[in-house]
Amino acid sequence: MQRILIPILLAGSAAAGAATPQQLMQDYTEQAVRQAPGYQPSARRGAELYSRRFAVSEKMPACTACHTDAPAQAGRHVVTGKAIKPLAPRAEAARFTDPAKTEKWFRRNCTEVLGRECSAAEKADFILFLTEGL
Amino acid sequence: MNPAKRSLLLLAALALPAWADRLPIPADAPPAFQTECGGCHLPFPPALLTAPDWKRVMGKLDKHYGDNASLDEKTRRELEDFLVRNASTRSRMAGEGDPPRLTASAWFRREHRKVPQALWRDARVNSASNCSACHSRAGQGSYRGREIALPELRDKH
Numbered sequence: 001m002q003r004i005l006i007p008i009l010l011a012g013s014a015a016a017g018a019a020t021p022q023q024l025m026q027d028y029t030e031q032a033v034r035q036a037p038g039y040q041p042s043a044r045r046g047a048e049l050y051s052r053r054f055a056v057s058e059k060m061p062a063c064t065a066c067h068t069d070a071p072a073q074a075g076r077h078v079v080t081g082k083a084i085k086p087l088a089p090r091a092e093a094a095r096f097t098d099p100a101k102t103e104k105w106f107r108r109n110c111t112e113v114l115g116r117e118c119s120a121a122e123k124a125d126f127i128l129f130l131t132e133g134l
Numbered sequence: 135m136n137p138a139k140r141s142l143l144l145l146a147a148l149a150l151p152a153w154a155d156r157l158p159i160p161a162d163a164p165p166a167f168q169t170e171c172g173g174c175h176l177p178f179p180p181a182l183l184t185a186p187d188w189k190r191v192m193g194k195l196d197k198h199y200g201d202n203a204s205l206d207e208k209t210r211r212e213l214e215d216f217l218v219r220n221a222s223t224r225s226r227m228a229g230e231g232d233p234p235r236l237t238a239s240a241w242f243r244r245e246h247r248k249v250p251q252a253l254w255r256d257a258r259v260n261s262a263s264n265c266s267a268c269h270s271r272a273g274q275g276s277y278r279g280r281e282i283a284l285p286e287l288r289d290k291h
Contacts, residue, residue: 079200081263082174082264101169
């Protein structure tokens with residue numbers, strides 16, 4: 001019984017927007033494993049994704065354009081100048097706790113910076129890096 | 135006219151109450167106004183553009199001043215309706231450009247005519263759409279001259 005109940009409770013809390021970064025990373029990991037069996041999230045790949053210069057967008061060539069080289073620091077929107085709270089959950093506890101919000105920003109910012117949507121594997125790597133660092 | 139009298143007159147002219155010291159967010163704003171529009175910039179007061187302007191802005195969110203700000207249709211419609219409901223009817227508020235910019239209306243330009251050109255490009259400001267760089271309480275809908283954050287601008291208001 002307990003084995004059935006716990007996933008239901010977890011899914012319920014995730015739907016209400018009160019997940020943890022670990023839960024989100026786990027969800028993305030499960031998706032990634034379905035696409036590529038044996039996949040394991042990697043903070044190193046996440047860090048590489050975070051700092052890689054894609055140069056698809058002139059003003060936003062990389063994540064770091066707005067979020068700075070250090071994701072635990074506050075950033076700044078490179079076009080509008082608006083202050084951006086740190087992306088790393090260790091510095092800003094609300095980050096990656098709302099699945100819908102997380103999906104929205106991955107979709108929007110991956111399209112902008114990479115020129116395509118990010119894969120589940122990339123998302124899991126990214127969250128792992130931002131949660132635990134290197 | 136002696137210099138003291140002249141500076142007093144000048145001061146009086148500069149101290150004339152501006153029309154838009156207070157631009158609070160209308161009470162009928164849907165939550166998405168803060169989370170979506172306010173996600174990348176200050177959620178701009180709807181009264182700073184006209185209804186046709188807002189329709190043009192909201193009609194092409196995939197090309198939003200160089201950024202892709204697409205929304206699902208329900209949210210997009212909800213925000214467009216809110217912006218149009220609270221838009222200005224004054225022609226001085228008509229934005230220029232495609233999509234129209236509220237920082238290019240006749241009203242905006244007149245209100246900011248004393249701001250030196252170089253200051254718009256100052257690292258502290260970055261963009262004319264960065265209201266709160268100078269208007270320290272813009273987030274609360276207040277644009278009073280005495281709240282201006284940059285010391286070199288404060289004596290101009």
